Amino acid sequence: MQNQRIKAAAIALCVLALITAAKINSAKTDTESKPKDIQLSSLGISVSNQDVEFNGAPSDIPAYNIKGSNYFKLRDLAKLFNGSTAQFSISADDKIHSICISKGNAYTERGDEMSGLSETALSIGESPWKLIVDGSELTASAYSIDGSNYYKIRDINNALGVDVEYNKEKNSIELSSEYDPVVPESAAADPSWFDDAAFCGDSLSTWLQNYAGDAGLGNAAFLTATSFGIVNALGPVTESSVHPSYQGSKMLLEDAIALKGAKKVYLMFGINDIDYGVDEAAKYYVELINKILAKSPEAQIYIESATPMLNTSKRATYKLNNETIRAFNEKMRYYCKEYKWNYLDIASVYADEFGGLKADACSDAETMGLHISFGATAKWVDYLRTHTR
């Protein structure tokens, strides 16, 4: 028994000695200042002399220029993109020898990001690590220089949701996070924020004017009319036409907006137009917005998604129903992204678990089954106030 104890103690001592020796060797390797004998320029690599901007702001992110292309360290990019729509976190999965990126997650800094680059290196080679973005492998040109991985920006920018432009005049690289039209939640805006706003729409939007002033929407203009639609708005004003009135005169929407001098134009249309077909109605919508912008070029456009109807609505037809409303909203969200307009998902405020209008928000359940009551409109106003850009 005593022999066994002695044996065990001896083995433990040997293991400890081996570990200590290994640590000392490792420390020596780290601390010994080996000469960096690889001149990167001899391999066509140099520290990039181009300035880099992200979303219009200058940054000090370093990059290598390798054979004419810019290569960045992922951790530097993660730090740069933090807080933007392109933010991502990084983890390493040793089992599959992969670097994993999770888009949308905030990056926790390590402290060594954005450090300067050297023109010489101890080691260089193609990166042996796989790059996984949100679970999918991404093929990208990458080099490992002194143990750090540098990725070709034009191979990874799309996957990261970032646009890359080269500005020849400034000799700079302009990175911008891909435009997300959905306006994120923000602190509640003061009612005066809406003083230069115009709310345009059909009967669904008529209650908004009752929330003017201190009730939430300040001194906005309310250009709404029952049975008003995109197609009406594109037509001429006649005695029998349906157009909103502003200051006592019926006029074209674009003229009323210009007369108000609105800088923020909120639009909710769809219910009276989806009968023309989702794609057609959406095209007409874009045409209307372009007319508005032609007369008010500085206006910011806010498209409010069309709200759903009761699942039992008597107005529902094979052309107008909650599915076509959703399809129409998706189409408009797409156009918002393309034209850099803002998209407000008002429909989400009122949709029940089946995607229909919540019964307690409806003011005409027995007839049309699609109008929102005055009381329930308060949530809409709250959403508007807490989703501004």
Added chain:
Amino acid sequence: MKKLCVIALTFVLLFCACGKNDAGSSSPGNSGTQTESAIEALSLANVQEEIISSLKITEYTDISPERLLDLYGIDTADMSQSASFTIMSGAYPYEVVMVQAVDKAAAGRVSEKLQARLADLQNQYKDYDAESYKMAQECTVDTDGLVVSLFLSPDHGKMHEILTSAIS
């Protein structure tokens, strides 16, 4: 006897003449004076309160005189007082607008704006909501002296009665 008849006839004629003078107070000129003096004492805010309490209206929002320009095109310079509100009990707002104009010409302008508003709403409801269209068709813009009103509500008749009794 003849003398008596003449005297009696004279009395009758005098009496009739006096009676005619009383009835004459409803002639446009005289009635204007009386109505105008009644209107001078009129408070449209009180009329609004009376409408709201009599008809048990619980959900409503006041429309300030300044907003009448944006909503109806009514200039504050044309008004000596106003009381307006929207009622929120239906699918769309019901509208109550009462304006006392500064003079006849201003009353004409206010009436014109409200007529245009009513015509717009009738037009909007026409092929969309039969019930609202019928209601809007029954509504009118009324001018009582210098007071111009639009009651766009299923209770427009009662509302107008309350206003006219306050004026008289």
